[in-house]
Amino acid sequence: MKTKxxxxxxSYIHPQSNLTAQEKSGPMIITGGEGVHVFxxxxxxxxxxxxxLWCVTLGYNNQAIKDAAAKQMDQLPYFQTFANKSNNPTxxxxxxxxxxxxxxxxxxxxxxxxxxxxxxxxxxxxxxxNARGKTQKKKIIGRHGSYHGTTIAAASLTGLPLMHAQFDxxxxxxxHTDNPNYYRFGEEGExxxxxxxxxxxxxxKQILQEGPDTIGAFFAEPVMGTxxxxxxxxxxxxxxxxxxxxxxxxxxxxEVICGFGRTGNYWGCETYGIKPDMITCAKGLSSAYLPIxxxxxxxxxxxxxxxxxxxxxxxxxxxxYSGHPTCAAVALETLNQYDALNTLDNIKNxxxxxxxxxxxxxxxxxxxxxxxxxxxxSIELVKDKKSKEGFDPALMMGRKVxxxxxxxxxxxxxxxxTLVFAPPFIISKVEVEKIIEIVGLALNETLNWYxxxx
Ligand SMILES: Cc1ncc(COP(=O)(O)O)c(C=O)c1O
Numbered sequence: 414m415k416t417k418x419x420x421x422x423x424s425y426i427h428p429q430s431n432l433t434a435q436e437k438s439g440p441m442i443i444t445g446g447e448g449v450h451v452f453x454x455x456x457x458x459x460x461x462x463x464x465x466l467w468c469v470t471l472g473y474n475n476q477a478i479k480d481a482a483a484k485q486m487d488q489l490p491y492f493q494t495f496a497n498k499s500n501n502p503t504x505x506x507x508x509x510x511x512x513x514x515x516x517x518x519x520x521x522x523x524x525x526x527x528x529x530x531x532x533x534x535x536x537x538x539x540x541x542x543n544a545r546g547k548t549q550k551k552k553i554i555g556r557h558g559s560y561h562g563t564t565i566a567a568a569s570l571t572g573l574p575l576m577h578a579q580f581d582x583x584x585x586x587x588x589h590t591d592n593p594n595y596y597r598f599g600e601e602g603e604x605x606x607x608x609x610x611x612x613x614x615x616x617x618k619q620i621l622q623e624g625p626d627t628i629g630a631f632f633a634e635p636v637m638g639t640x641x642x643x644x645x646x647x648x649x650x651x652x653x654x655x656x657x658x659x660x661x662x663x664x665x666x667x668e669v670i671c672g673f674g675r676t677g678n679y680w681g682c683e684t685y686g687i688k689p690d691m692i693t694c695a696k697g698l699s700s701a702y703l704p705i706x707x708x709x710x711x712x713x714x715x716x717x718x719x720x721x722x723x724x725x726x727x728x729x730x731x732x733x734y735s736g737h738p739t740c741a742a743v744a745l746e747t748l749n750q751y752d753a754l755n756t757l758d759n760i761k762n763x764x765x766x767x768x769x770x771x772x773x774x775x776x777x778x779x780x781x782x783x784x785x786x787x788x789x790x791s792i793e794l795v796k797d798k799k800s801k802e803g804f805d806p807a808l809m810m811g812r813k814v815x816x817x818x819x820x821x822x823x824x825x826x827x828x829x830x831t832l833v834f835a836p837p838f839i840i841s842k843v844e845v846e847k848i849i850e851i852v853g854l855a856l857n858e859t860l861n862w863y864x865x866x867x
Pocket of ligand 1: 529
């Protein structure tokens with residue numbers, strides 16, 4: 414009889430993992446969860462400082478969400494929403510999202526994942542420009558370092574080379590512009606504002622070079638998450654939006670990570686004064702209890718969709734599980750829970766301790782930069798603080814800190830040499846202090862290892 418770990422190695426392909434290393438090390442099998450903690454099959458308890466993948470915003474055992482799922486499963490586990498069919502949770506969820514949207518939005522369309530919401534948005538850019546007769550205005554600009562998912566179009570838009578290599582991506586018509594990471598790309602003596610100016614000037618040059626009539630849309634995460642928690646430099650979005658308006662380019666805010674409180678406001682758009690034409694959200698939409706994503710579209714986009722569907726006879730897009738009633742019921746209850754538990758107040762209450770605590774590592778020998786906002790943050794490890802030279806990836810320094818933290822009961826996420834944190838919104842101050850304490854231990858142990866071995 415094979416163990417579960419052996420079965421895993423034999424049968425399961427792990428996303429975003431080194432497959433050879435996985436065959437050697439086997440999986441970490443999580444069997445339970447409670448609040449901000451999870452338990453593994455060896456009986457160990459861990460504080461999850463990344464909320465799964467930035468998504469379990471309400472922690473691992475929210476009874477109201479589980480009850481909502483069970484109730485909906487009893488009543489109507491599934492029905493389709495193609496061809497004018499509907500169901501109550503989907504109707505209520507769409508209406509609620511429009512009510513809480515950061516800017517007036519017209520309608521909502523549902524998918525199963527963040528990637529699909531981004532893909533839908535890309536298709537709608539093309540649909541919108543066709544409906545307006547701007548059939549050449551189709552190119553889409555994202556940013557180096559951004560993450561928008563792994564379906565073909567979303568992966569193309571993603572600005573991380575590891576998501577493109579060997580997949581023959583990006584597809585044609587998807588362009589990338591500067592990564593607004595001030596720590597990495599700001600020049601000696603350049604202020605944050607000057608750096609923002611330079612990013613936007615470069616973008617404008619790129620638009621002019623390509624031809625403004627060929628650029629349909631710009632996609633941006635309010636704070637770039639998977640790229641290493643890149644907080645936009647001061648004045649960046651204000652200047653960005655002026656240029657996009659000037660050249661009649663749509664702006665899509667990818668709120669898949671930032672939505673529902675992560676940056677300290679309900680939407681990342683509110684934190685940075687972003688007025689988008691479309692908004693993607695997922696993850697915190699259901700606290701990850703079931704897969705669901707939403708795309709909110711402006712009235713202009715919706716009218717174009719109507720025109721297009723009149724021309725063709727149908728709006729030829731959608732998924733079997735678009736408007737899945739059980740996923741919608743779970744999402745609806747998640748949004749209710751944000752209100753009932755005052756999660757935004759809790760975020761505002763614990764975020765200063767979280768941000769200041771992590772920033773206290775700025776002086777640690779291994780640390781180059783600490784950045785973040787609200788309940789998302791990162792620590793970038795460097796070999797040389799002055800030159801900002803990174804560690805040789807072969808040393809896997811990020812992974813070493815991750816493993817050391819794990820041995821003390823803390824899950825964090827190493828993305829190369831950057832450690833990222835995004836705890837559940839319900840985290841307490843005591844739990845934040847625990848994160849800080851263990852990160853300190855893990856950094857010191859990794860430094861000891863480095864001094865002896867490297
Ligand atoms: C900003 C952003 N957009 C899109 C996605 C893709 O979401 P999913 O993994 O649900 O497809 C992610 C996932 O982390 C994300 O962070």
